[in-house]
Amino acid sequence: MLAAQKATRVLGYIKRSVTSRSREVILPLYSAVMRPHLEYCVQLWGPQHKKDMVLLERFQRTTKLIRGLEHLSYEDRLRELGLFSLEKRRLRGDLIAAFQYLKGAYRKSGEGLFTKAWSDRTRSNGFKLKEDRFRLDVRKKFFTVRMVRQWNRLPREAVDAPSLEVFKARLDGALGNVV
Numbered sequence: 001m002l003a004a005q006k007a008t009r010v011l012g013y014i015k016r017s018v019t020s021r022s023r024e025v026i027l028p029l030y031s032a033v034m035r036p037h038l039e040y041c042v043q044l045w046g047p048q049h050k051k052d053m054v055l056l057e058r059f060q061r062t063t064k065l066i067r068g069l070e071h072l073s074y075e076d077r078l079r080e081l082g083l084f085s086l087e088k089r090r091l092r093g094d095l096i097a098a099f100q101y102l103k104g105a106y107r108k109s110g111e112g113l114f115t116k117a118w119s120d121r122t123r124s125n126g127f128k129l130k131e132d133r134f135r136l137d138v139r140k141k142f143f144t145v146r147m148v149r150q151w152n153r154l155p156r157e158a159v160d161a162p163s164l165e166v167f168k169a170r171l172d173g174a175l176g177n178v179v
Helices: 002-017 023-039 050-065 074-081 086-102 137-141 148-153 164-175
Strands: none
Touching: 002 023, 002 050, 023 050, 023 086, 050 074, 050 086, 086 148, 086 164
């Protein structure tokens, strides 16, 4: 996988050239230099197999380089640093892209990507999308299919957000419980 190869090279550069292992040095380097290689166009090529997801997630485990966090588990390190796992960041990116398509940011290219499922249920988020069924499992990994169930689980406050910034803030609150 090309993204993993690039991230390996960048990690090697960081390890060889940076002597400080403080949070103030490693975290910005990771966020600015390494993570973009792991997340570039992930909504289009999203890792399909569990082994690819584990491979990409392994690079975020480099937070172990930070002095004082070596003894913590991966999840505790992420919580301490205020980071999401890469899987959660992919989900967040999918939902943000879906919000933009559904709110009309991409009128021409986004037309007909999603089918709205109108419901009169008072406990739902009020803006559900229709889940299509397929004979083959291949389609389940497509962007327009994989994020529908996640979108339908969002609370009404997030879905009814008036702007993208408000949606992102409410989405982070909703995803706070998800590992």
